[in-house]
Amino acid sequence: MSGEEEIRRLGKTILEILEKFGELELENVEIEAEELVLNILPTLARPPAAPGVSLEELTLETVPFEIPREEFPGEIVEVQIGATKSEGGSRKKVIKIGGEKAPPFYRFDYPMKNKPVVSMDVFDYPIRLPKPIRQHFEDVLEDPIAWAKKALEFEPDLITLHLISTSPEYGDKSPKEAAKLVEEIYQQIKDVPIIIGGSGDNKKDPLVLEAAAEVIEGERTALSTASLANDYARIARAAVEYGHNVIALSFIDFPGAKELNNRLMGEGLPKDRIIMDPTSAAVGYGYQYAFSVFERIRLAALKGEELLQMPISGGITNAWAAREAWLSQKKAPEWGPPEYRGPLWEATTGIGLMLAGCDLLMMLHPAAVKIVKTIRDFLISDKKAEVSMFYNWVSMKV
Numbered sequence: 001m002s003g004e005e006e007i008r009r010l011g012k013t014i015l016e017i018l019e020k021f022g023e024l025e026l027e028n029v030e031i032e033a034e035e036l037v038l039n040i041l042p043t044l045a046r047p048p049a050a051p052g053v054s055l056e057e058l059t060l061e062t063v064p065f066e067i068p069r070e071e072f073p074g075e076i077v078e079v080q081i082g083a084t085k086s087e088g089g090s091r092k093k094v095i096k097i098g099g100e101k102a103p104p105f106y107r108f109d110y111p112m113k114n115k116p117v118v119s120m121d122v123f124d125y126p127i128r129l130p131k132p133i134r135q136h137f138e139d140v141l142e143d144p145i146a147w148a149k150k151a152l153e154f155e156p157d158l159i160t161l162h163l164i165s166t167s168p169e170y171g172d173k174s175p176k177e178a179a180k181l182v183e184e185i186y187q188q189i190k191d192v193p194i195i196i197g198g199s200g201d202n203k204k205d206p207l208v209l210e211a212a213a214e215v216i217e218g219e220r221t222a223l224s225t226a227s228l229a230n231d232y233a234r235i236a237r238a239a240v241e242y243g244h245n246v247i248a249l250s251f252i253d254f255p256g257a258k259e260l261n262n263r264l265m266g267e268g269l270p271k272d273r274i275i276m277d278p279t280s281a282a283v284g285y286g287y288q289y290a291f292s293v294f295e296r297i298r299l300a301a302l303k304g305e306e307l308l309q310m311p312i313s314g315g316i317t318n319a320w321a322a323r324e325a326w327l328s329q330k331k332a333p334e335w336g337p338p339e340y341r342g343p344l345w346e347a348t349t350g351i352g353l354m355l356a357g358c359d360l361l362m363m364l365h366p367a368a369v370k371i372v373k374t375i376r377d378f379l380i381s382d383k384k385a386e387v388s389m390f391y392n393w394v395s396m397k398v
Helices: 003-021 131-137 144-152 175-188 205-215 232-242 254-266 287-302 316-321 338-356 366-379
Strands: 078-081 095-098 117-123 158-162 194-197 222-227 245-249 274-277 313-315 360-363
Touching: 078 245, 117 144, 117 366, 131 144, 131 338, 144 158, 144 175, 158 175, 175 194, 175 205, 194 205, 205 222, 205 232, 222 232, 222 254, 222 274, 232 245, 232 254, 245 254, 254 274, 254 287, 274 313, 287 338, 313 316, 316 338, 316 360, 338 360, 338 366, 360 366
Parallel strands: 117 158, 117 360, 158 194, 194 222, 222 245, 245 274, 313 360
Antiparallel strands: 078 095
């Protein structure tokens, strides 16, 4: 018998063993060959043959696959920001957030009722801003109304007016003076809803927000912010009396967020008038804690925790607290220009927290706003992405 015939006989024997038992184990075997080719077939492509059935006779049956849909007992309440003329306000459009029945962007479980929205920050005091941001608003920093109009050119969903000048450290303006500015900006800007924020002073903010709430009664703004550290009850009562929402600030504190929401509702504020702010952190500066708290809050709410079933807001502008975002190229040449680095730092912060459950993103840089909105719109779109030319990079020749 020739060597070639011997190989064929051996090969036939091996196939017969594989066909019968589905496996073959060789011991003490030496193979000499100029070229050895092993064809390893996936199990599903060549399953073991049943007794009496040859491999050639086997066929694969097409079985339809349906993605299992997980049911969550909880649901996030829907909160409306802004009111049209017919609703007692003056806005040309309103914004609705919340309403989720599944984790963020789980569109294969449930369609997203409302997409996350972006608000651009405006300050009534020319605070010190990093150069990459300041260069876009250099000519309007002294005029908050002009600043708001400039911000609208970058197409945010909302505007947030921060009444920084009421802080004892930045002018110490009275609640009455702040309310006058709020009334004026509402009269001049009607395209989008406007959120009203304080200065962060725990003693002054409740008085300022109460005065602002009164002059724009019925506009259904969001008063930012109430916390366990300030007179949250006063802010809640003002929201109830004048028809507004409240942003409830907790400090990366899961139990604290529940307690604050419970107290606000105890003051008569409905559940669908509360937006939570668990506190955002910059990438590299506690960001992982913020992300985990956002995610934990949202999952707990969907699992039935009623005290957490509110939309979530995030101060994405906190990304600019990271020196990596704003440090000049002269001091850190290896980091590249801050004009690119800073917006990417803010956008990355926003995208991550959006994926963790953030419904309302407060932002500053126009480029970061555009990036986040583009990613958001893609994630909620039914369009399929074009396959990149680098998709098959393993076998690609360059």
